[in-house]
Amino acid sequence: MIQKKNNIRDDFPIFKNHPELVYLDSTATTQKPKAVINAMTAFVSDDYATINRGIYSLSYHATQKCLAARKAVQNFINAKSEKEVVFVKGTTEAINIIANSYLNHVITDSDSILLSDMEHHANIVPWQQIVSPNQIKVCNITNSGELDWDDFKKKCQNNPKLISLTHVSNVLGTINPIKELIAYAREHTDAIIVIDGAQAVGHMAVDVQDLDCDFYCFSAHKLYGPTGIGVLYGKYELLDEMTPYQTGGDMIELVSFEQSTFTKPPAKFEAGTPAIMEIMGLHACINYISTIGFKHIQEIEYSLYEQLINEVQSLKDFTIHGESNHKAAILSFSIKDIHPHDIGTIMDQEHIAIRVGHHCAQPLMKRLAVPATARISIGCYNTSEDISKCVTALKKVVDFFK
Amino acid sequence: MSLNKLYEQMILEHNKNPRNFKKVDPCTHSSHGHNPLCGDDYVVSIRVKDGIIDDIGFEGMGCAISKASGSLMTETLIGKPIDFVLDTKDKFINLVTEDDAVNENLGKLVVFEGVKKYPVRVKCAALVWRALEDALINTSSNNNTVTTE
Known part of the structure; x- marks a missing residue:
């Protein structure tokens, strides 16, 4: 288990400039460290x-x-x-x-x-x-x-x-x-x-x-x-x-x-x-x-992914797309009767950046029989607090459209 | 900006129970509205009789904003003359895009005013209206497709 504070986060100026930001869209693009x-x-x-x-x-x-x-x-x-x-x-x-x-x-x-x-x-x-x-x-x-x-x-x-x-x-x-x-x-x-x-x-x-x-x-x-x-x-x-x-x-x-x-x-x-x-x-x-090393990056990403998977269990009508045993820290999901775009807008109000849409994979959307999904993806700068805030916001989404 | 300004109660209610969520058959005009970015996808079908919207419906899938927009659009326009319909369409597009929009005569449609504060969601509200415009203006070819991207 990693310590609660993730020192890597301090390397990324975006989080100093947006202390409230919970960035969970690293699959689309990653934030940039000072070194770069x-x-x-x-x-x-x-x-x-x-x-x-x-x-x-x-x-x-x-x-x-x-x-x-x-x-x-x-x-x-x-x-x-x-x-x-x-x-x-x-x-x-x-x-x-x-x-x-x-x-x-x-x-x-x-x-x-x-x-x-x-x-x-x-x-x-x-x-x-x-x-x-x-x-x-x-x-x-x-x-x-x-x-x-x-x-x-x-x-x-x-x-x-x-x-x-x-x-x-x-x-x-x-x-x-x-x-x-x-x-x-x-x-x-x-x-x-x-x-x-x-x-x-x-x-x-x-x-x-x-x-x-x-x-x-x-x-x-x-x-x-x-x-x-x-x-x-x-x-x-x-x-x-x-x-x-x-x-x-x-x-x-x-x-x-x-x-x-x-x-x-x-x-x-x-x-x-x-x-x-x-x-x-x-x-x-x-x-x-x-x-940093991939060993450390994977420790961070997988422990946060595990936390995420455990915490979303409590959400009602929540469907995960992609349940391979061999996965990167990416979670695509649907919530019954709530369109991913509405999920994305409400998450944004909570300063949580996730991706919603077809993710440039329309044939896959067809295979999954969904018009679009919402996606949470984890990078090496994310923290346990990010995941908790994200799941709390997802609960709000469910309550809002109940 | 509070979320309730975007998702007004009326919008949430129309999303849950959309009115005129149907295909008008037979119809005189129809068009397919598609937003390739998010997958919102609706067909708007209309029957015009003596210059009046005799019946109008929309069918498909999309987010709460786009679905409520289709529901309130069809509810507002049924039984109205074409001139009124096109004028209302222009006023609605203004309402969701222009800061100094005049929202007179828009009735219930003013619930979409909050959308303009969410630039990425404007296209959701506008999609069915663009399809309506396309259906009525391009009368020669039925079953067109318009996109809001």
Whole structure:
């Protein structure tokens, strides 16, 4: 059991500026620690210049700092080389790159791809732009909100060209057994395997070599870092054979009006001046998380989740969506006859920020047979008091609409 | 701002027991109102006879504000001439969006005045009205869809 006071909270200025705030929407985006804010401010104040092409020392040092950030990401996810780390805007852009630069060049009319019922729109819509609806196979989920293994095995029989799955469901909280799923797919298919890691990287150690995925995508802003920066990890051989779908400056070897040649990964996928300040923020958030350690983060998150689950037992007509035994600290729920938007507004009056809606997962809402849900998600800065206030407010919601 | 200003008793009551929660059959006009962000989803159906709303109903699902809005809208407009309906629609949209809105002749609909203090909920109150507008104005094509995003 953790002590009542969570010292990590003091690292986040938002809670000083809004002492009343109970922030339980970390799955949408996380708040930022001083370490990240300061790193970005310091870089812009002291070290800012373009990277990769300036001959002057300020530019050289900025370039070195970006290389160090790439190295830090490599270590964070245990990639074989920093060349396998492509800086992108976020998970969405990463998946769009794979769809356009990889799948688009290898898919034929007779091929299929395999997704699951619990995917975020970012792991559905980009594929739909490349393949026709009948080429998209969808793995079912069980009533407790886990991937249906039997269905997965069955759908692997089609030998899909690509399998793209979420590591952690942003609605159900389910942590998929990615390593086992990948091992099975490797044995029974020739599929290229993409993992949407948006909801995983802030809560658990990820080792891409151990997982043996081909691509792994995530965003810094769900990792206590800034928006506008994320990572596409890809095995180097794959990145090397791919054709970039955005072109321009910084990703070429030679340019003439007759033709241009592209440079090697990762630069090949990073056309234009990158989000340099945000790259500094990404590096800082990785350092920040590493200092706390995932062991401590998980202790905090799981003990609060347990408290939450125990306390909501007392609420009437309360339905939990997603009851896997292997879950992140995410609780999606419905209250009978009360629309999630009404829940959200009343919670907001109590300064409690939760997410309500379809969570960019409309096919999953259809599978759960609900128009929308309310969702509580826990971050490393939350406290036992946050959970108690949240449950008290939920009781108010129930009383208000009684 | 007290919650009771948003969720007036009348709104809570109409949410629990919505009036005219039905499909008008046969109807002369209908439109589908959908809010893709939160999933509020209603079909408004209307039968116009001699320039008068002979019958009007709404069906679907959504939050308390959107459902009460459909209930009070249909209750207010039944038996009224089209000119009055369109004028009331404009006044209602003003009521929930403009600070200096004039709320004369809005009757019970003034209970939605509190909504403008909750910018993210304005679209909930407006959804059925947008569908109504779409149904009456785009008469050539029945069963349209409008969204409030």
